[in-house]
Amino acid sequence: MSAQLQTFPSTWVRYTPGQRLLRFALYLIFVLAIVQSIRTIDVIPEFLYDAPTQMADLLHRMWPISWRSFPGSIQQALVETLHMATMGTILAIIMAIPVGLAVANNLTPNRTINFIARFILVSSRSINSLVWALLFIAIFGPGPLAGTIAIAFRSIGFIGKLLGEAIEDAHPGPIEALTATGASKGSIIAYGYWPQIRPAFWSIVLLRWDINVRESAVLGLVGAGGIGMALNSAMDLFQWDKVALILLLIFSIVIIAEVVITRARKTLL
Numbered sequence: 113m114s115a116q117l118q119t120f121p122s123t124w125v126r127y128t129p130g131q132r133l134l135r136f137a138l139y140l141i142f143v144l145a146i147v148q149s150i151r152t153i154d155v156i157p158e159f160l161y162d163a164p165t166q167m168a169d170l171l172h173r174m175w176p177i178s179w180r181s182f183p184g185s186i187q188q189a190l191v192e193t194l195h196m197a198t199m200g201t202i203l204a205i206i207m208a209i210p211v212g213l214a215v216a217n218n219l220t221p222n223r224t225i226n227f228i229a230r231f232i233l234v235s236s237r238s239i240n241s242l243v244w245a246l247l248f249i250a251i252f253g254p255g256p257l258a259g260t261i262a263i264a265f266r267s268i269g270f271i272g273k274l275l276g277e278a279i280e281d282a283h284p285g286p287i288e289a290l291t292a293t294g295a296s297k298g299s300i301i302a303y304g305y306w307p308q309i310r311p312a313f314w315s316i317v318l319l320r321w322d323i324n325v326r327e328s329a330v331l332g333l334v335g336a337g338g339i340g341m342a343l344n345s346a347m348d349l350f351q352w353d354k355v356a357l358i359l360l361l362i363f364s365i366v367i368i369a370e371v372v373i374t375r376a377r378k379t380l381l
Contacts, residue, residue: 174356181354186342193338196256197324200263208268212275236269241327245336256337263324278312318373325369329362
């Protein structure tokens with residue numbers, strides 16, 4: 113007698129029991145985190161209920177916008193903000209390029225140098241721009257110099273990390289060909305890596321400048337120069353029509369910077 117194979121209908125299961133348990137644990141942790149956050153955050157119900165009335169009153173005091181206040185200190189502060197963002201980005205590029213070259217394993221195959229470079233990049237990104245600004249205000253005093261250097265030190269981690277990743281993603285063929293001809297390290301970087309990473313480099317720089325324009329508008333709140341100082345001064349003096357003008361200027365400059373970046377990318381890339 114020939115043994116007959118019994119076939120059973122197979123049932124498709126999207127997740128294994130282990131995966132379902134893991135998903136349930138993640139959902140539970142997420143819910144517990146939300147509940148704990150709600151319990152920890154001190155929300156005063158009276159202020160929450162009164163918020164729409166206060167918002168309407170604030171908007172009423174902001175209108176009409178004080179356009180006559182633009183010439184003078186506010187205009188100068190706006191220009192100063194753009195200068196801070198631009199100079200901070202340029203300084204960051206100068207400091208980030210060596211770190212980006214050192215962090216790339218294929219270009220600098222030295223673990224000690226890679227670790228030091230990676231430590232610099234992580235340190236730059238882990239400290240917020242406002243904290244950098246407070247640190248440099250303590251060193252250089254209040255003003256745009258502290259804000260410019262804060263922007264530069266904050267930007268090193270961003271530019272250096274993405275530049276290092278672009279170098280590591282470069283095609284090894286041209287580099288191997290240049291190495292076989294006995295080319296120097298500088299020639300390998302200039303003719304092997306640079307043509308491949310140039311689009312990524314300019315994209316990184318333009319994106320960082322766009323981010324720095326936004327951040328430089330906020331650094332003035334802690335005394336690091338720019339239009340943020342004018343905003344802080346107007347709020348302290350309850351000049352809400354000036355506050356509305358400054359907020360509108362910040363919004364406008366961010367939009368203009370976005371347009372400039374988009375056109376620059378099309379031109380350079």
